[in-house]
Amino acid sequence: MSHAGRDSAQQPSRRNEKGRERNRGAKSSPGQGKSGQGRADQRRSDQGGGTGGRRFSAAAPAQRKRRADPARLTAYTVLRAVSRDDAYANLTLPAEIRRRRLDKRDAGFATELTYGTLRGTGTYDAILSACVDRPLDQLDAPVLDALRLGAHQLLNMRVETHAAVDETVALVRAEIGAGPSGLVNAVLRKVSARTLQDWTRTLSAERDLSGDDALALTHAHPAWVVRALRQSLRADGRGDELEALLRANNAAPEVHLVELPGTSSVEGDRLRSAQEAGAVASSALTGAAIFRGGDIARLPGTREGQLRVQDIGSQWVTRALAAAELPDPGQGAERWLDLCAGPGGKAALLAALAAQRGATVLANEPAAHRAKLVSQALQAVDHQAWTVRTGDGRTIGEEPTGTGFQRILVDAPCTGLGALRRRPEARWRRTPGDLAGLTALQHELLDAAVGALAPGGLLAYVTCSPHMAETVIQVDDLLRRHPELELLDAHGPMRAAAEDAGAQLLRDAPAGAGSQTAARCLQLWPHIHGTDAMFFALLQRPVDAKDASASHQSQKSDQPQDSDDVAEHPGGRIAL
Numbered sequence: 001m002s003h004a005g006r007d008s009a010q011q012p013s014r015r016n017e018k019g020r021e022r023n024r025g026a027k028s029s030p031g032q033g034k035s036g037q038g039r040a041d042q043r044r045s046d047q048g049g050g051t052g053g054r055r056f057s058a059a060a061p062a063q064r065k066r067r068a069d070p071a072r073l074t075a076y077t078v079l080r081a082v083s084r085d086d087a088y089a090n091l092t093l094p095a096e097i098r099r100r101r102l103d104k105r106d107a108g109f110a111t112e113l114t115y116g117t118l119r120g121t122g123t124y125d126a127i128l129s130a131c132v133d134r135p136l137d138q139l140d141a142p143v144l145d146a147l148r149l150g151a152h153q154l155l156n157m158r159v160e161t162h163a164a165v166d167e168t169v170a171l172v173r174a175e176i177g178a179g180p181s182g183l184v185n186a187v188l189r190k191v192s193a194r195t196l197q198d199w200t201r202t203l204s205a206e207r208d209l210s211g212d213d214a215l216a217l218t219h220a221h222p223a224w225v226v227r228a229l230r231q232s233l234r235a236d237g238r239g240d241e242l243e244a245l246l247r248a249n250n251a252a253p254e255v256h257l258v259e260l261p262g263t264s265s266v267e268g269d270r271l272r273s274a275q276e277a278g279a280v281a282s283s284a285l286t287g288a289a290i291f292r293g294g295d296i297a298r299l300p301g302t303r304e305g306q307l308r309v310q311d312i313g314s315q316w317v318t319r320a321l322a323a324a325e326l327p328d329p330g331q332g333a334e335r336w337l338d339l340c341a342g343p344g345g346k347a348a349l350l351a352a353l354a355a356q357r358g359a360t361v362l363a364n365e366p367a368a369h370r371a372k373l374v375s376q377a378l379q380a381v382d383h384q385a386w387t388v389r390t391g392d393g394r395t396i397g398e399e400p401t402g403t404g405f406q407r408i409l410v411d412a413p414c415t416g417l418g419a420l421r422r423r424p425e426a427r428w429r430r431t432p433g434d435l436a437g438l439t440a441l442q443h444e445l446l447d448a449a450v451g452a453l454a455p456g457g458l459l460a461y462v463t464c465s466p467h468m469a470e471t472v473i474q475v476d477d478l479l480r481r482h483p484e485l486e487l488l489d490a491h492g493p494m495r496a497a498a499e500d501a502g503a504q505l506l507r508d509a510p511a512g513a514g515s516q517t518a519a520r521c522l523q524l525w526p527h528i529h530g531t532d533a534m535f536f537a538l539l540q541r542p543v544d545a546k547d548a549s550a551s552h553q554s555q556k557s558d559q560p561q562d563s564d565d566v567a568e569h570p571g572g573r574i575a576l
């Protein structure tokens, strides 16, 4: 793609699993023979300089222990599942921790090892490339994963150098075999010769990186993602906050809890128990708390689904849609629709709020296994208040919807670039090419939702991505296709749904938002709001709107920017 350029934080290699013979030898330092490396290490060690006096094991790798410690083995197993099977770390890791019965301390260490290594993969690969005498894709995949794990310990954790190297070598001997242990030992010793800061500075200079490419390497994001985030921040009037966002994306998110309203016999009871167990009530939102440590499954109400883990951003947008005023509330029970409901986090809160108001929710999800998760998520809520439909959201018009739905949530499939804290591997998996299919699907889902809106009905468009092609540009396109829709100012309903401290955070976008559309939509940010970077737009169909579906149909093939690298937009040219 024309804009992608050279990705300075290296796109992790996905390689052949075979070829053990290839794992030999670390690269010499620039201007140094291999034998010179030992002397260099010795000198650094003697001087106690550079890396603070590194100590290494005197025993040859092949003579060292052949037993991996449980936390490192857990992390390594998850890394293998992620690179070999495209597994999700946030699902695989808890299962692995349970299976190996790690205690709290080891579980914490394994989590930091796993998430940190996955987050930093592109940068660690760039560093490892400078330490291995061949392209990384010529190493065995298990060896590369072990090297990444070692690099993370050396560069980003407070693990002693000798422990990081020795334990990684032991892991390699136990899990892969003695063959590559010499290579791993030598490469990790080279990695340990510099701090992370020294490495990124040196590599940036060697590769002549600047601007977003240099930031990509330093903050372990693909360069195309850095560029997209820069554009989105600028459009939101936050042009100077890029580094703060990149840093926030690399920090572990807080765990937020929600008590589904109306589901326990005494309202607020479940949150109170959670607070007794160490949770702190959220100052940003009613019915929410922050949980710092401990076993969530042990909190009363989690098994019954009354107490759930849910990002404050998700709670905010759901409550804002439920609370926004309808121009003509009518007399009958309201009908609400969650068009993309799986796995059911927002559907559960939406249905609980609907049940309190005598409204009903239709929760739609095309993937059968995810539709099942939606049903499970809804179990705690009065069963009269919800129905699950397993089907493509684009065919919702085929349902008998009567006069339509008063409130519709389109929490669309998206790149997920707003949830980088939670899904550490996602940034390296996604490519700009994913945008074409996703934006086309978002376009069609929005059209289907508009067709299902009751007169005066509200449509909330939500993405867990701040990429402009999925947010402001998508809304502008929607308004072009459906000029009858009114784009409401999302800040009011969001503030109304928040507690004081939250309302303070949800002030209008800073002056300088890129367009009127951007100024009326709400973009949440991890570094500002402590939430995922979730986007929220609220649209309304006028009470007396004529049926515009004919014009929708005629424009259906008019897809937004689905094949080009760059799109024109009033706010400037947007890299897709």
Ligand SMILES: C[S@@+](CC[C@H](N)C(=O)[O-])C[C@H]1O[C@@H](n2cnc3c(N)ncnc32)[C@H](O)[C@@H]1O
Pocket: 314, 339, 340, 341, 342, 343, 344, 345, 346, 347, 364, 365, 366, 367, 370, 391, 392, 393, 394, 411, 412, 413, 414, 445, 464
């Ligand atoms: C961002 S997730 C929704 C998250 C959910 N609202 C929650 O809070 O738990 C998007 C969902 O859209 C679903 N999806 C994908 N294609 C769809 C389609 N054609 N129609 C409706 N939903 C679709 C995906 O399976 C996924 O479960």
